[in-house]
Amino acid sequence: MKARITITLRKGILDPQGQAIAHALQGLGFAGVQDARQGKVIELTLADGTNAAEAKTQLEKMCQQLLANPVMEDYSVEMVA
Amino acid sequence: MKARITITLRKGILDPQGQAIAHALQGLGFAGVQDARQGKVIELTLADGTNAAEAKTQLEKMCQQLLANPVMEDYSVEMVA
Numbered sequence: 001m002k003a004r005i006t007i008t009l010r011k012g013i014l015d016p017q018g019q020a021i022a023h024a025l026q027g028l029g030f031a032g033v034q035d036a037r038q039g040k041v042i043e044l045t046l047a048d049g050t051n052a053a054e055a056k057t058q059l060e061k062m063c064q065q066l067l068a069n070p071v072m073e074d075y076s077v078e079m080v081a
Numbered sequence: 082m083k084a085r086i087t088i089t090l091r092k093g094i095l096d097p098q099g100q101a102i103a104h105a106l107q108g109l110g111f112a113g114v115q116d117a118r119q120g121k122v123i124e125l126t127l128a129d130g131t132n133a134a135e136a137k138t139q140l141e142k143m144c145q146q147l148l149a150n151p152v153m154e155d156y157s158v159e160m161v162a
Contacts, residue, residue: 006122021123025143032139035126041087042102045116058113062106 001046002080003059007068008039042067043080052079082127083161084140088149089120123148124161133160 009015015037022036046055059077068075090096096118103117127136140158149156 008122008124018123021148022125024147025125028143028146030139030143032128032131032136033125033143034128037124039122039124041089041120041122042099043089043118043120044103044106044114047113047115050113055113058111062109062111062114065109066105067102 001048001050001052001055003044003046003055004078004080005042005044005059005063005067005075006039006078007042007063007073007075008037010072010074013072039073055079082129082131082133082136084125084127084136085159085161086123086125086140086144086148086156087120087159088123088144088154088156089118091153091155094153120154136160 009018018035018037021038022033025033025036044059056077056079063075063077064070090099099116099118102119103114106114106117125140137158137160144156144158145151
């Protein structure tokens with residue numbers, strides 16, 4: 001079973017890396033780009049036969065304990081297959 | 082309009098950061114984690130009124146020209162809203 005965790009900076013937290021991307025894209029002629037925010041994605045392979053609901057609880061715990069910084073970051077968890 | 086670009090290392094390319102995450106999670110007691118791969122996610126805000134099909138073509142071009150390294154990375158593009 002695969003799961004995907006997406007971690008992004010909270011709204012309101014300055015994202016210089018995202019700003020650099022937006023500026024670079026505008027400089028390349030992509031004028032429609034108004035803003036960019038960069039985050040992380042972590043794809044986990046979980047042992048087969050894991051209960052999906054239980055896995056989701058575990059994934060939330062992983063985010064809280066290790067993967068995300070809850071002060072500055074938001075995270076979302078989704079099962080892929 | 083918002084778009085999300087996900088960039089991950091190609092299969093077969095060593096991902097030490099992902100391995101470190103997997104080991105750390107196993108060390109914390111999440112024994113079901115078999116593997117982890119880390120990638121980047123970029124959320125773009127595009128000018129309103131952009132044609133979705135055209136935007137997708139533009140996003141592919143952004144990935145090829147700037148955002149992804151096509152030798153080592155895979156990318157996927159999705160429109161969010």
